[in-house]
Amino acid sequence: MTTSSKLFLSLAHNPPNYESIARLQNEFKNKEEFIVEGVIPIFEQILFPHIPEGAHILDLGCGCGYLGSQLHKKGYKMTGIDASEALLSYARKNAPENNFILGDIRQFELPPTFDAVVSIDVLLFIVNNDDLISVFRNVYTALQNNGLFIFSIPLVELMRKTVEEGYMNHVYVNDEYALIELFHYQPEEKIWKIEVTGFELIDKVWKRSDATWLRKDHLLSDVQSALENVGFREISNISPGDESQSACFICWK
Structure with a gap:
């Protein structure tokens, strides 16, 4: 096996390594302005009307915690999970009221305590269907009955x-x-x-x-099939804008 092939396999089977550039991620990515102007208006339509006041939300791949911070300000109880300790160190500063867990989203196990799970610009790093099914299964397990799962993912079609x-x-x-x-x-x-x-x-x-x-563009049919495989229902998706490269999926346990 060539060095290039070994590197590809290593990248494909491990979370992206943010440790050396966590400070730059905190400086540039998914900052407050993006969340407030680009994400919260969508959540006001597809998330907030369907969960109770003070609902417990899991932020899957929470990064530096900016999304969790804004959702906490909306009155929700927040838990974030991420595989990067360096990113979580910023998340704890950016959203000190929230809880955070160090873990790989393909492998975590949490009891069914969440009213909703959200994930923005994270599942693009899941590069094979087996791992995608594992993530969806972990989310399904962590949701209460009638819990809502909302996530973005790049699609080949877009x-x-x-x-x-x-x-x-x-x-x-x-x-x-x-x-x-x-x-x-x-x-x-x-x-x-x-x-x-x-x-x-x-x-x-x-x-x-x-x-x-590594970033993966997924087929719509593969995402749909993986969600159905673990039991999600009422699956739908929207494209947030004409120039969007990702679809936003909404589904229920």
Whole structure:
């Protein structure tokens, strides 16, 4: 097996490694403005009307905790789970009222105590159907009866234009930080290899960090089948906007 193949297998079977660039994730990704303007208005339509006041919500792949912080402000009890201790260290600062669990979303076991589970821009890192089913099964187990599961996930059907253009690179810059994400598409697997480079200005010296991630574009039929496989019902999905590359799924236990 080649070194490249070994790296691919390692990336495919492990959560993305954020430890060296957690500070940059906290600085640039899913910040308060994005949550307030881009996520909360959608939740006001598809989540809040269907859960009780003070409901207990699990944030799957909570990252730096900005979503959980905003949902707490809406009056909900929040628990977040993430595989990165470095990201959780920021989450505990950004949302000190919430509870956080260190764990891989493909392997966690929680009792059926949650009224809802939400996950934004996380399941794109699940790169095979078996792991996707495992995540859905864990969520199903953690939900109370009639609990609601809402998540976003990139779909092949929505990504065709981006794949044809072959361009999805991201650059984030301010006076003290820079984050560069270069995407390389592998058409047979429908996977993007993401080469991540970050820079932090520390004591007037720029410090560089590097990471490599894998992102999967899923088929609509595979997502639907995986949800049905573990018992979810009344499954529907919406595209948040004309330019969206991800669908938002809504389903019930």
